[in-house]
Amino acid sequence: MTSSQAGRFAEDTAVRREGDGWVADVNPRWNVGDNPNGGYLLGIALRALVEETGRPDPVTVTAHYLSPPQSGPVQLRTAIVKPGRSFVTATASLLQGERERVRIIGAFSDLTARKGPTRISARPPDIAPPDRCVGLIELTNRAGRKVPEVMNRFDLRLPPDSPWGAPGEGDPFEITGWIRFGDGSDPDPVSTVALADAFPPTLLGAVAGGWVPTIELTVHLRGRPAPGWLLGTFRTRVLVDGLLEEDGELWDSEGRPVALSRQLAMVLGP
Amino acid sequence: MTSSQAGRFAEDTAVRREGDGWVADVNPRWNVGDNPNGGYLLGIALRALVEETGRPDPVTVTAHYLSPPQSGPVQLRTAIVKPGRSFVTATASLLQGERERVRIIGAFSDLTARKGPTRISARPPDIAPPDRCVGLIELTNRAGRKVPEVMNRFDLRLPPDSPWGAPGEGDPFEITGWIRFGDGSDPDPVSTVALADAFPPTLLGAVAGGWVPTIELTVHLRGRPAPGWLLGTFRTRVLVDGLLEEDGELWDSEGRPVALSRQLAMVLGP
Numbered sequence: 068m069t070s071s072q073a074g075r076f077a078e079d080t081a082v083r084r085e086g087d088g089w090v091a092d093v094n095p096r097w098n099v100g101d102n103p104n105g106g107y108l109l110g111i112a113l114r115a116l117v118e119e120t121g122r123p124d125p126v127t128v129t130a131h132y133l134s135p136p137q138s139g140p141v142q143l144r145t146a147i148v149k150p151g152r153s154f155v156t157a158t159a160s161l162l163q164g165e166r167e168r169v170r171i172i173g174a175f176s177d178l179t180a181r182k183g184p185t186r187i188s189a190r191p192p193d194i195a196p197p198d199r200c201v202g203l204i205e206l207t208n209r210a211g212r213k214v215p216e217v218m219n220r221f222d223l224r225l226p227p228d229s230p231w232g233a234p235g236e237g238d239p240f241e242i243t244g245w246i247r248f249g250d251g252s253d254p255d256p257v258s259t260v261a262l263a264d265a266f267p268p269t270l271l272g273a274v275a276g277g278w279v280p281t282i283e284l285t286v287h288l289r290g291r292p293a294p295g296w297l298l299g300t301f302r303t304r305v306l307v308d309g310l311l312e313e314d315g316e317l318w319d320s321e322g323r324p325v326a327l328s329r330q331l332a333m334v335l336g337p
Numbered sequence: 338m339t340s341s342q343a344g345r346f347a348e349d350t351a352v353r354r355e356g357d358g359w360v361a362d363v364n365p366r367w368n369v370g371d372n373p374n375g376g377y378l379l380g381i382a383l384r385a386l387v388e389e390t391g392r393p394d395p396v397t398v399t400a401h402y403l404s405p406p407q408s409g410p411v412q413l414r415t416a417i418v419k420p421g422r423s424f425v426t427a428t429a430s431l432l433q434g435e436r437e438r439v440r441i442i443g444a445f446s447d448l449t450a451r452k453g454p455t456r457i458s459a460r461p462p463d464i465a466p467p468d469r470c471v472g473l474i475e476l477t478n479r480a481g482r483k484v485p486e487v488m489n490r491f492d493l494r495l496p497p498d499s500p501w502g503a504p505g506e507g508d509p510f511e512i513t514g515w516i517r518f519g520d521g522s523d524p525d526p527v528s529t530v531a532l533a534d535a536f537p538p539t540l541l542g543a544v545a546g547g548w549v550p551t552i553e554l555t556v557h558l559r560g561r562p563a564p565g566w567l568l569g570t571f572r573t574r575v576l577v578d579g580l581l582e583e584d585g586e587l588w589d590s591e592g593r594p595v596a597l598s599r600q601l602a603m604v605l606g607p
Binding site: 126127129131133134148149154156158167170172174178181182183184185186187188189240282283285287289290303304305306307308309310312324327329331333334 | 576
């Protein structure tokens with residue numbers, strides 16, 4: 068594996084202009100079962116929005132997942148909501164067969180041009196380095212579960228003592244580990260946002276399996292990631308009547324916080 | 338003060354149909370300086386969206402604040418993004434003088450109709466009861482600061498030992514306290530979402546004053562609030578180059594979590 072900026076994620080989220088909008092191809096390599104990973108779909112939309120806004124950083128983006136698209140061509144309709152000096156706000160609709168599948172709104176900027184105070188009280192999770200962690204695929208196999216196809220796109224490693232790997236052992240609804248793309252490509256602003264939806268559901272280790280579809284995902288990109296691994300931690304504290312939040316943090320290889328995420332998801336039957 | 342369902346917030350967020358859309362009046366009673374409170378503006382939009390979707394609960398709503406409206410009439414354009422059995426997704430644009438001021442997207446549902454597992458590991462903050470706390474207005478006066486007009490709409494009380502009241506004393510960037518409307522009216526689904534933006538900025542106690550405008554606010558309504566006080570806690574852990582998140586929780590008088598919020602805000606000069 069060599070480290071490089073472009074990679075399979077960049078290729079599979081590529082967009083091209085067509086008429087007033089954009090088109091892209093949803094590749095089944097990023098599927099969970101029959102459905103594309105939500106972070107991957109968001110990545111496609113963000114590629115178009117970065118072009119439309121002329122700003123490289125999706126500083127705050129929200130995606131509403133309306134109905135999962137199938138593999139194959141998708142159309143993107145984009146619109147600038149408000150142009151601005153420091154932020155450009157824009158929306159995108161990801162459509163397939165005239166049906167809207169995902170609606171995105173975001174504010175885009177150039178984080179490297181910002182000036183202001185910095186004070187960080189959050190600290191990165193304290194876990195073993197990647198070479199002393201265990202691959203998620205190995206853990207999943209050990210637990211006798213099927214590995215979703217999308218998981219083969221990542222190198223995701225959990226601490227050997229991760230409670231996540233032990234199904235049925237209850238709290239905490241939490242997962243912490245290292246992640247990078249399986250092809251060794253480095254994170255960029257768009258792929259970092261997508262990686263905030265790359266970890267398996269926090270609940271999967273503790274309650275009955277089944278799909279945990281995302282209703283809404285919001286990610287704040289708080290810094291440009293350094294090359295190398297990202298360290299992610301995701302937590303659920305409030306599961307009520309089948310609805311849950313997943314709160315996430317991504318830290319880069321230099322120990323800086325690069326993304327905060329929250330999604331509202333839903334437990335479906337086993 | 339008598340406790341009642343309707344109150345000034347309900348009156349001041351009332352919307353009425355006009356043509357294809359809705360109109361409302363932005364009342365300066367809810368101002369911070371010259372600008373309306375963001376939660377109040379969101380409340381106006383949610384009144385229209387609850388009508389449009391036919392669903393009482395804004396389960397996840399995101400507002401992008403584009404430019405502050407002035408007091409007076411505003412127009413609302415609403416659109417259903419996706420109708421559905423359990424969730425209806427819809428957008429609203431709040432306009433004034435043909436200029437869009439706030440864009441909202443949300444998924445609406447009826448929380449009382451949901452079924453599924455419940456497990457809550459979060460716990461409400463442990464602070465003194467309201468009658469042993471200190472009013473925010475008194476604390477603000479003591480600190481020699483001006484009380485924003487909107488603060489007169491709330492009964493907001495902080496623990497006597499709150500670090501927030503001591504300007505310049507640094508970390509934590511955190512504020513915890515009790516809140517209800519000053520007229521004693523009880524929270525409802527829409528006003529609970531608005532109250533997630535009612536506390537003063539977490540940073541105000543610790544760094545130079547000035548306005549901390551919200552770029553984007555997302556609130557998840559996780560339960561119907563019981564009558565009475567709400568207990569709120571808001572925290573900032575990552576301030577980088579003047580951008581910060583504010584993570585909030587609102588708990589109802591029966592100790593149940595009713596809202597989780599996160600906003601991205603910006604420190605402006607003193």
